[in-house]
Amino acid sequence: MPTIDERIANSTTRIAKLVFPGQLTHHDFLFGGTALQWMDEAAIITGTRFCRQRLVTASLDRIDFEKGIPAGILIELVGKVIKVGNTSMQVQIDIYIEQLYSEERELAIQGKFTLVAVDEERRPTPIDR
Ligand SMILES: CC(C)(COP(=O)(O)OP(=O)(O)OC[C@H]1O[C@@H](n2cnc3c(N)ncnc32)[C@H](O)[C@@H]1OP(=O)(O)O)[C@@H](O)C(=O)NCCC(=O)NCCS
Numbered sequence: 124m125p126t127i128d129e130r131i132a133n134s135t136t137r138i139a140k141l142v143f144p145g146q147l148t149h150h151d152f153l154f155g156g157t158a159l160q161w162m163d164e165a166a167i168i169t170g171t172r173f174c175r176q177r178l179v180t181a182s183l184d185r186i187d188f189e190k191g192i193p194a195g196i197l198i199e200l201v202g203k204v205i206k207v208g209n210t211s212m213q214v215q216i217d218i219y220i221e222q223l224y225s226e227e228r229e230l231a232i233q234g235k236f237t238l239v240a241v242d243e244e245r246r247p248t249p250i251d252r
Contacts, residue, residue, distance in 0.1 A: 127207065127252070134172035136202040138165055144194040152191035153198075158218060158232055159186065161200055166214040166236035169202030173212065174250050176240040181211060186234035190220060197221040198231070210247035211239045 125133065140161070148154050163180055170178045192198060199219045206213040218232040242248040 130173055131204045134169055134204060136165055136169040136172060136200075138168075138200045138202075140198050140200075142192055142194050142196055142198055147194055150191070152193060155188060158188075158192070159183070159234075162186075162216040162218065162232070162234055163236065165200040165202040165216050166238060169204060169214050169216075170212055170236075170238040173204045173207075174240060176248070176251060177242070178238040179241055179245070181237045181239045184213075184235040184237070186232065188232050190229060190231040192218070192220055192231050195223070197223055205235070207250055207252075210249055211237055212250060213237055 138161070142153055146153055146157055163183075166180065167178055197220070199221060201217045201219065203215050204212055205215045214236045216234050216236060217230055219228050220231045221228040240248050240250050
């Protein structure tokens, strides 16, 4: 049986995307709601890979939009389980922006998601350990 630390390492998820002009707001940065959708999806993938159970998003903690994300660059979402409770877990999602034609990379958005494992009746159920 893998240890919790091994399960966290194995479930850590990286998703790279290109940002296109059609995803920008009138201020020429990526729409925050689009970023949140990508973050929620990355959180569910990360959590599911950790426990292989049905998960729902219970809450989003503070989300920090530290840098605007322009078009024509690469972003990478990195999801990692940071806390495992009884039926819930916390997953941190960081979004990095990365230039296409240089190694330059910086943190743009950070947030924490609480996910709850549910059974077939959508009732909270313990996370397998
Ligand atoms: C999330 C949900 C299953 C919780 O059900 P509930 O009966 O209120 O849950 P409980 O009070 O028994 O708490 C269960 C766990 O969730 C945690 N939790 C519940 N609501 C929470 C919230 N708003 N924020 C953080 N944690 C929360 C509890 O702390 C508890 O954690 P623990 O077992 O690790 O100690 C229920 O509210 C729900 O189904 N919400 C809708 C989810 C949804 O539609 N998400 C979007 C699409 S995936």
